[in-house]
Amino acid sequence: MxxxxxxxxxxxxxxxxxxxxxxxxxxxxxxxxxxxxxxxxxxxxxxxxxxxxxxxxxxxxxLSNYDKAFERAPIFLFMFNSLLVTAVTVVLSLLLCSMAGFSFVYLNWRGKQLAFSIILATLIVPFETIAIPMLLMVSKLPWLGLEGLTWGWLNTYRVQIVPFIADGLTIFLFTQYFKDLPRELIEAARVEGSSWWQVYWRIVMPLSGPVIATAAILKFLVMYNQYLWPIMVTQQEQYRPVLVGLQYFFQLNTAWGEVMAYLTLITMPVLAFYLVLQRAFIASIASTGVKG
Incomplete structure (x- = not known):
């Protein structure tokens, strides 16, 4: 040279x-x-x-702004609520949406194309248009718990989790990724007698690290940054997430230093989650070695 x-x-x-x-x-x-x-x-x-x-x-x-921020609002409670709701929703969403994507790609059942088209159509529907109907519905739904049968889901964790477990974008991501996996692996597993559940859990999911990481990051950001829905369905402080807690700092006099301290604290879990998933994303790409 x-x-x-x-x-x-x-x-x-x-x-x-x-x-x-x-x-x-x-x-x-x-x-x-x-x-x-x-x-x-x-x-x-x-x-x-x-x-x-x-x-x-x-x-x-x-660090006085941090001391005052903790005095003004129960920050750890809000962070716990957000992390609990987000973690449960992300795990359930990855499981159910990946199973839905698997069924759309590998299983044959009547109405599959129509169902997938309807799921894609939900992507263009703004959440604000369905927020009020959802609120009316969850306020009357029954729930069987330790205290017996109760009516209404307001002021609970489940009302912040269940409506967001399945979503069109996550199902679409898994479906498109599964389409690019080698069909030969699936056919070979089926010939050897593997059930569809074994194919999904032991073959398809271990090869799906990149899409799992991508879907998890997107879902985490959506759930952790929830504001409109939690403020509609939670009136009690013990169930409110971090963004709803932000309004505590705009009551009476606005202390901008305390606002920045609060934002810094609630941003740390997002950055930590992203860094962990980014490393997992890179590692999964390096270890998969699958070409479509």
Whole structure:
């Protein structure tokens, strides 16, 4: 390779990594601003927003906003509620939606195409159009629990979980991914006497790491950022999630430093979940080795 070719290759690498670094900074800046702002008193926070000092931990830096935030709202309770609802919904959604996608791809049953078309049609329906009918329905549904038969699901965890277990996007993702898996694996397993459940659980799902990670991240973000539905169906503090808890910081006087501290705290689970799933996503791609 000539000297000019080496220089040209190095120049391309420098330009590429420079662009990637700039794009990364664009996504990091809001997080840096949020974290730095949470350490400043309100007067300094507002004054620094007009300059680059907004991104620098300079001036009167302290953790007092975090102390005040914990005094104003039960943050750990809200985070527990959001993480519980989100975790249960994500697990059940991955299981049921992957089973639905499996049936659409590998099983033959009457009305399959019509059912899949209806599921795809739900993607264009805004949630706001069905929120009120759903509210009227869940307020009258029966539930058999430890206390016996009760009516109405309001002020419970289940009302925040059950309506969102199955969704068109997750089913669509699994269906499209399963279509690209080698049919030879499925046919060989069936010839050897494997049941459809064994094919699904032992062959298809272990090869579906990338779509599982993708669907889990998307579902996690949707559920963790729920606001409209929880505020409609939960009137008791003990069931409310993090975004509904944000309204505690806008009552009477708005303390922006406390708002930033609260946002920083509730963002940490999202970042941690994304980083864990990102590593799992990369590992699954490296270990699968399946080509369509």
């Amino acid at each position: 000539s000297h000019s070719s080496v220089d040209h290759h190095r120049l391309r690498l420098v330009v590429r990594y420079t662009l990637l670094s700039l794009i990364a900074l664009m996504f990091i800046f809001p997080l840096v601003f949020m974290l730095v702002s949470s350490l400043k008193p309100d007067h300094q926070l507002l004054a620094d927003t007009a300059s680059l000092r907004a991104f620098l931990p300079v001036g009167d830096i302290s």
